[in-house]
Amino acid sequence: MIGLFTAAEIRAAEARLLAALPDGALMQRAATGLATVCLRLLGRSYGARVTLLVGAGNNGGDALFAGARLASRGTQVTAALLAPERAHEAGLTAFRRAGGRVVAPEAAGPALERADLVLDGITGIGGSGGLRPDAAALVDRAAAGPALMVAVDVPSGVDADTGAVDGAAFAATHTVTFGAVKPGLVVGQGRGHAGEVHLIGIGLDEHLPAPAAWQLTDADAAARLPLPDADDDKYTQGVVGIVAGSATYPGAGVLCTGAALRTRPGLVRYAGTAADGVRAAWPEAIVTDGRPGDAGRVQAWVVGPGMGTDDDARSVLAEVLATDLPVLADADALTMLAREPDLARNRPAPTVLTPHDREFARFGYGPGSDRIGAARRLAADLGAVVLLKGEATVVADPGGTAFVNATGTPWLATAGTGDVLSGITGALLATGLPAVEAAAVAAHVHGRAGQVAAARGPLIAGDLVRHLPEAISRVRGVRPDRLPDSGA
Ligand SMILES: NC(=O)C1=CN([C@@H]2O[C@H](COP(=O)(O)OP(=O)(O)OC[C@H]3O[C@@H](n4cnc5c(N)ncnc54)[C@H](OP(=O)(O)O)[C@@H]3O)[C@@H](O)[C@H]2O)[C@@H](O)CC1
Numbered sequence: 034m035i036g037l038f039t040a041a042e043i044r045a046a047e048a049r050l051l052a053a054l055p056d057g058a059l060m061q062r063a064a065t066g067l068a069t070v071c072l073r074l075l076g077r078s079y080g081a082r083v084t085l086l087v088g089a090g091n092n093g094g095d096a097l098f099a100g101a102r103l104a105s106r107g108t109q110v111t112a113a114l115l116a117p118e119r120a121h122e123a124g125l126t127a128f129r130r131a132g133g134r135v136v137a138p139e140a141a142g143p144a145l146e147r148a149d150l151v152l153d154g155i156t157g158i159g160g161s162g163g164l165r166p167d168a169a170a171l172v173d174r175a176a177a178g179p180a181l182m183v184a185v186d187v188p189s190g191v192d193a194d195t196g197a198v199d200g201a202a203f204a205a206t207h208t209v210t211f212g213a214v215k216p217g218l219v220v221g222q223g224r225g226h227a228g229e230v231h232l233i234g235i236g237l238d239e240h241l242p243a244p245a246a247w248q249l250t251d252a253d254a255a256a257r258l259p260l261p262d263a264d265d266d267k268y269t270q271g272v273v274g275i276v277a278g279s280a281t282y283p284g285a286g287v288l289c290t291g292a293a294l295r296t297r298p299g300l301v302r303y304a305g306t307a308a309d310g311v312r313a314a315w316p317e318a319i320v321t322d323g324r325p326g327d328a329g330r331v332q333a334w335v336v337g338p339g340m341g342t343d344d345d346a347r348s349v350l351a352e353v354l355a356t357d358l359p360v361l362a363d364a365d366a367l368t369m370l371a372r373e374p375d376l377a378r379n380r381p382a383p384t385v386l387t388p389h390d391r392e393f394a395r396f397g398y399g400p401g402s403d404r405i406g407a408a409r410r411l412a413a414d415l416g417a418v419v420l421l422k423g424e425a426t427v428v429a430d431p432g433g434t435a436f437v438n439a440t441g442t443p444w445l446a447t448a449g450t451g452d453v454l455s456g457i458t459g460a461l462l463a464t465g466l467p468a469v470e471a472a473a474v475a476a477h478v479h480g481r482a483g484q485v486a487a488a489r490g491p492l493i494a495g496d497l498v499r500h501l502p503e504a505i506s507r508v509r510g511v512r513p514d515r516l517p518d519s520g521a
């Protein structure tokens with residue numbers, strides 16, 4: 034798992050490390066790693082053109098030292114200094130000594146128009162709020178040019194902790210970040226501004242606290258996806274119950290049940306008024322048009338997608354939440370829970386809520402630009418796991434542990450994809466995974482399914498269900514055309 038660390042946590046760790054190192058050593062580590070990534074991206078040093086945007090802090094110092102390294106290898110490097118009298122002194126000396134050229138921001142136009150790569154060293158973890166006008170103007174000019182855009186540590190104008198962008202910000206294609214990945218690089222608007230993130234180790238790890246926020250890799254997700262073994266039967270691999278869809282709108286029931294089936298628990302039961310549609314689509318499911326209590330034993334429930342919000346729906350929701358089983362509540366169930374949050378508050382078994390922004394807002398919290406903070410707050414309030422959907426979906430548990438999903442794609446923003454996510458999550462809850470992990474792994478797999486489906490063309494929700502087996506195999510690192518014979 035990849036730990037995500039706030040600016041305050043990084044500063045505290047840096048302070049401990051700095052005390053043990055000679056002056057400037059840490060910045061040299063950062064600048065060396067930064068110059069190495071730039072050279073790799075440029076593909077050459079001699080004859081390449083690089084322009085630095087340099088602020089008055091240590092972020093500018095990193096850029097100047099990296100610029101010095103590039104200049105000494107034959108790259109033409111120009112630095113636009115936003116505050117010449119306050120630029121990092123040792124960095125500027127090294128830069129000039131290596132043959133770097135310095136210009137005022139107003140005179141940076143030609144250097145930006147000709148640059149192969151622009152290095153953004155305006156602000157890093159010390160930045161706050163929207164970029165000031167002079168910095169914003171420089172960033173705008175850089176964006177108009179043809180260069181590869183590389184951010185130093187954090188794209189300037191992006192909040193390192195939350196990913197919030199309040200005004201102008203550097204839109205990077207690559208971000209070279211030091212010591213640890215910051216949440217703001219992977220969540221909210223920051224994710225889109227950071228581009229590909231390159232982590233440079235500077236020896237911080239042993240000084241960092243235990244992370245409160247994580248990103249899963251494929252290997253982390255794969256380790257949590259159960260594989261059947263010789264002793265398993267259909268009841269030992271998890272039985273999930275689905276309450277979704279209606280007689281008039283069976284679609285949500287069909288998608289949710291299909292997604293649960295294709296996540297491969299032992300058994301999927303369906304209870305609800307979309308029974309005919311679900312039965313026709315999925316002969317593998319055990320279907321009743323009765324109430325959840327008529328469905329037979331399950332180990333987790335999914336309730337909500339397309340079920341409506343009338344009195345019947347409310348009483349079915351209450352019945353499911355009154356069980357001592359894990360429950361995933363989505364869509365119409367969230368609308369009802371926003372009115373009556375006590376139904377979900379502090380149940381004896383885990384509850385997972387999966388709102389998108391508008392559903393989240395009905396609980397009265399925003400979510401605003403701090404998506405991790407918002408998910409944590411609602412989770413703590415309700416004593417439930419909250420999965421806040423987005424391009425980078427956030428999962429938080431009541432204790433504050435959070436996961437930011439890395440596999441999202443904008444193609445997932447279409448009708449029915451939420452029903453699919455609910456089915457996947459419910460199936461994983463039924464296998465006994467801790468609820469916060471079930472939700473995080475489900476978001477990961479759902480995103481991979483989106484990527485697999487989108488690679489074939491514009492996707493609809495049913496494509497996600499069809500491609501789930503391939504997505505799960507890919508997460509496991511198995512190429513679908515090289516799957517071993519079953520039983521091998
Ligand atoms: N500690 C270490 O050893 C190591 C640290 N490292 C590096 O240091 C970075 C942190 O450096 P830092 O603390 O100096 O802050 P930094 O990110 O340069 O920002 C301060 C500057 O931003 C400016 N500014 C602020 N808001 C602004 C706005 N809205 N719009 C415009 N400007 C704004 C602010 O202006 P001022 O308020 O002073 O006028 C000041 O000039 C870190 O991200 C990493 O890159 C690495 O080398 C590893 C070793």
Ligand SMILES: [K+]
Nearest residue numbers: 153156187189
């Ligand atoms: K920066």
